[in-house]
Amino acid sequence: MNNKRKIAVVITARPSYSRVKTVLEAIQMHSSLELQLIIAASALLDRYGSAVNFIEKDGFNIAAKVFNVLEGENLTAAAKTTGIGILELSTVFDNLKPDIVVTVADRFETMATAIAASYMNIPLAHIQGGEVTGNIDEKVRHSITKLADYHFVASESAKERVIKLGEDANFVFNTGCPSIDLAKQVKENSVQLPFDPYEKYGGVGAKPDLKNGYLVVMQHPVTNEYQDSRKHIEATLQAVYELNKPTLWFWPNVDAGADGTSTGIRAFRETHQLPNVHFFKNMEGKDFLHLLNHADCLIGNSSVGIRECAYLGVPVVNIGSRQNRRDRGENVIDVNYDIVAIKNAILNRISSIKNSSNVYGGGDAGKQIADLLYEVPLLFHKTIMY
Amino acid sequence: MNNKRKIAVVITARPSYSRVKTVLEAIQMHSSLELQLIIAASALLDRYGSAVNFIEKDGFNIAAKVFNVLEGENLTAAAKTTGIGILELSTVFDNLKPDIVVTVADRFETMATAIAASYMNIPLAHIQGGEVTGNIDEKVRHSITKLADYHFVASESAKERVIKLGEDANFVFNTGCPSIDLAKQVKENSVQLPFDPYEKYGGVGAKPDLKNGYLVVMQHPVTNEYQDSRKHIEATLQAVYELNKPTLWFWPNVDAGADGTSTGIRAFRETHQLPNVHFFKNMEGKDFLHLLNHADCLIGNSSVGIRECAYLGVPVVNIGSRQNRRDRGENVIDVNYDIVAIKNAILNRISSIKNSSNVYGGGDAGKQIADLLYEVPLLFHKTIMY
């Protein structure tokens, strides 16, 4: 007879996995917790970098896989993907009978996890609530907060915001962001880039020499501006093209609008020579952090710039509205979708001093969260505090 | 070419229809609005009183019907019903292309409306947010608030609560509850009960004489106590049995736990003589209000006791936690699931004075909401206010 508390964690995308990897490890190593890992949505799909392969390689057992991404890459498909997710996850929860379900962050389809768990009276923990960004993710994020019973937030301002949302302060915990745990390991152990990215990850395009520094680009479509996603990516492409420095470019994730972003990149490559740019489909989380740790600058709108790069002290050019109003350290400069502004910001950043910050935690979030998942009382019934 | 603003209203249950009927009428009569009425979930099903028949009889055109109730009457089925609802409603919205979607109150499946609309960047209006009850409905209600762009709330305290939840005060409107609009019509026009309920609505059981007063009972299962729903209904049944006064009893709605409530009622009837109790499956909204208006007391946990009965000034014995912390007038007395307490409260109430209150509005909510649906700017992008 197994008396461990069963913790189901649902991972729906590659970046979510990277973000909570140390939580998964800490749950797995905890003597009184049993990890039930559920992989769903784009985390299962080849063309978004199939996180499931990395997860299995990292030694995690997968309790269930849920294919629920509806094709279309429009807003209707995002809604339907969520609907199918609820249908499937409720069967999975019915079979696994977890004591607590954990949902991560704010991608649209994480709502499926939140609804299935809360409607089935399974206590729901939410990692990374309370932040503010100003896009569709924000509706999703705060809406999940109102469904969740425990909140593991990443910063003091996030904690305050969740409490203002009427949540019981006893169940709002500022653990820091678990992605910082990985950044800490990388920063403490890396004198130089410990692998050859071209050899290890393939990809396409030029193979610029990385010895004298390089740029990293990662730019996702913004959900509520998805009709402009092609125009947005073109500004970045043009700026990088004009700078002509060694650049490593990462493919966008699946979101309404991904087609515009992907199509924009493909079209630009057909019409421009990019002798200093290499394109990667994806990269194991830790390797990506090593890459950032040695980069001159990160460009785009990835949350990694706001978050891990704060701890690492890597300069960041953050483009557009996707990270609006998120807490950030001094490493970040913000610009609009403007070719000249992007170029100037990059040139400014690569000559700046590296400033590190603990705004998103000190590197032990995974362990803190696992301990709390063991300690919290099992609740699924709450009422607003005001 | 039609330039009216298209307003899709999704009705998923009989009581929701009664609640917003004057809104539907006001939208229909508004010269610059076009009503797209969508009927879904239990509003389509015979065994929950098929609201769709009343709706058609009232002269509304139905733009689409969505069958999405999964059988099982357990929590898994509630989750799946919501998942199917999203799948289907997103197709419906794709075809109807509404300018604004309106979702009503806080039943679990209304989340499907909220998610489909907000994920598809269709401005979402929510009627009756901001209230507080302490059951699963509360998670749903506040979660929908965080997805909605406009809030038509029913009381001042609800308005304050929605604003505290971080919503933009410019889009939070205290219109009062549209159900009060109907109560106003009834109160102003009714000297005596204008129909014979047995003849008009059939039902089963005894047919007590109603001339010298009568009780009305309406008790629904409580979602997060659904395993106790049979025990809860049995306390009420026993109290009513012992009082042995003319009583009109209404069947519960579809919720996880309905089976316990229904089974409890059926079993009690097999083993007890109830010479003064008649059971109804459902009743047209207006007739039900007439019935309440002339009743000595309403017993159970229906929101009609808190809401319409406040305006009508009808005494109410409110049982258990379902209406916890909702605003209420002086007409209400609260008791637990306890036979003696229920009996005493009924006896106390039927001798009390009728006190009317405007806590849920003054009877023009429908018109106010229609006018606002025409006036508000079309928004689907918001950010938390703090």
Next chain:
Amino acid sequence: MNNKRKIAVVITARPSYSRVKTVLEAIQMHSSLELQLIIAASALLDRYGSAVNFIEKDGFNIAAKVFNVLEGENLTAAAKTTGIGILELSTVFDNLKPDIVVTVADRFETMATAIAASYMNIPLAHIQGGEVTGNIDEKVRHSITKLADYHFVASESAKERVIKLGEDANFVFNTGCPSIDLAKQVKENSVQLPFDPYEKYGGVGAKPDLKNGYLVVMQHPVTNEYQDSRKHIEATLQAVYELNKPTLWFWPNVDAGADGTSTGIRAFRETHQLPNVHFFKNMEGKDFLHLLNHADCLIGNSSVGIRECAYLGVPVVNIGSRQNRRDRGENVIDVNYDIVAIKNAILNRISSIKNSSNVYGGGDAGKQIADLLYEVPLLFHKTIMY
């Protein structure tokens, strides 16, 4: 390491379980087979007699449960139930990785099993193909034959028909019907009714003395006549009412039209005294066979009349089109939905001699099927034979 061949059997309704119970036992006892039992659709639902409880009481382990019945009891709901069934069963098969999937008979939702398995290249075995009835079941049955790789049919004429449908004769096996296996056990062991049905199964209505013989009624709605299901059941009710003999009446199964049948029975009971009729919701398969074995006559349109009653030699009045063109023994008389005809046929039958027949097998189908499931090569690719 487990090298047994994994056999997934999907049970979607109470009668299907009774029909294949000896197959499940034989698979379970086979040293080289592993049973993966999947319970779905109405087999999980209380109001259709929750087969799942009997299954667990019989000692079977359930590998997965799938709730997929959409409410509505109309034809749209039947289609949607099948769609949800495919969605869910494909995930189940993905996790269980069976070597062969077994689907039973011809209820509409069994198509979900057939499609999920055949689309996933899992060899599909079909029990009870090749029969002919003339209703919607026939479309389903022959359509499944064209998806199935192995056919375990119940009679010689069924075998011939499946081969005519272009199937490879090497994989069409006349094993007889496994329901006959149970009939054989009952017939060999029963001198008198071994239980008191009122005490053991409850139910409602009168409790007539069964010592001097009794009638059994079981009448289901007919899918493609579902709008008439109320009228059809009323003819039988009136005939039974007029005969006024001890009668045990069984509730119908879930099919488009069940509402008409159920409503008809309920309404008749409200308006007529039935001092000799008892109503059962359901009964364990074996007990039902004992009941039939001692009955004077079975009335209605259940396939048990054509099938088990042939082996038992029990007289049957078969009403309407539901069993059209099925093989039958001399025990059956066919009538239309006509009160007088039904009455006369019952009077004729209860005075007739009991004739037994092996037209549906000799009582070892379960063992034959299990042995074949072990022996057949694993195939999922076929082509029509002409």
Next chain:
Amino acid sequence: MNNKRKIAVVITARPSYSRVKTVLEAIQMHSSLELQLIIAASALLDRYGSAVNFIEKDGFNIAAKVFNVLEGENLTAAAKTTGIGILELSTVFDNLKPDIVVTVADRFETMATAIAASYMNIPLAHIQGGEVTGNIDEKVRHSITKLADYHFVASESAKERVIKLGEDANFVFNTGCPSIDLAKQVKENSVQLPFDPYEKYGGVGAKPDLKNGYLVVMQHPVTNEYQDSRKHIEATLQAVYELNKPTLWFWPNVDAGADGTSTGIRAFRETHQLPNVHFFKNMEGKDFLHLLNHADCLIGNSSVGIRECAYLGVPVVNIGSRQNRRDRGENVIDVNYDIVAIKNAILNRISSIKNSSNVYGGGDAGKQIADLLYEVPLLFHKTIMY
């Protein structure tokens, strides 16, 4: 009041549209028929050539769009896509209330159309049943035949086969294949290629001169060999590479295995120079026929080789099992997935004489089918003929 017979046609893929375009035109022009065109599945998706754009450009009104393709490109996704299709199409049929539903050919997801219609008692017409190929399509095709009420087949041998399957010969009509109608128009009107394919359709790769003849390649993955799809496409790629003749290559459709085929093509292009090969994503049906009409040879496994090319008399090298046992004219030579065999067959074909054949009809199928859709009695109830 509209008294036209309503004919719903469900198109789920680009090639299906091309195949039945003349049927759609004939229905639209028929004075007593009303066309309800439903576009679903990959016909809506950009990456499979978005048939919907061509359909709208051709002037058809679309009554409903159904997004139901689940991502994954594995067999589980094919099953789920079909399940979602049933869910959605049943709502669509519920709203449109067609008199007859028409389903086309044998792609896996067309089963969703067939099940939704037949379960809802809507008469079902099937275009192109009765053929034989030896892959998963065959299970689907014959299974749909057993659900369909009317059969519009493309050849005499198909007609015989459908009748052998137990269908009523009165409702099996050899109309020829409607794709031949388009071939007839093209053949009668084309002296030379009437457009520049590079200019009109873009695409990528070399732009070989087409004046002195060219090859056309179209090779789809084969469902039940999907794990080998990459190996299969590589044999064709290598053969074409070695021949080094002007070649126009078309992208595969969506099927389990498309990933293998697509990936194979992309990888080959990265590692080989293909100075004579141009790649197209898609082409309007009529233009594609013009292209074939002037081609030296069609290579691959498209049914267009067997069907339209018979009428046009264009030489075909048919590779592998996908068209196994289909009727074919003298224009076709069959080879295995073998580089040398493919090369030799191409060389043999391009020097052969062009032989035309009417095996798939004489070019008036569209009109015949529309007339029959008007004339047939409305049936949804059938029984096997033996």
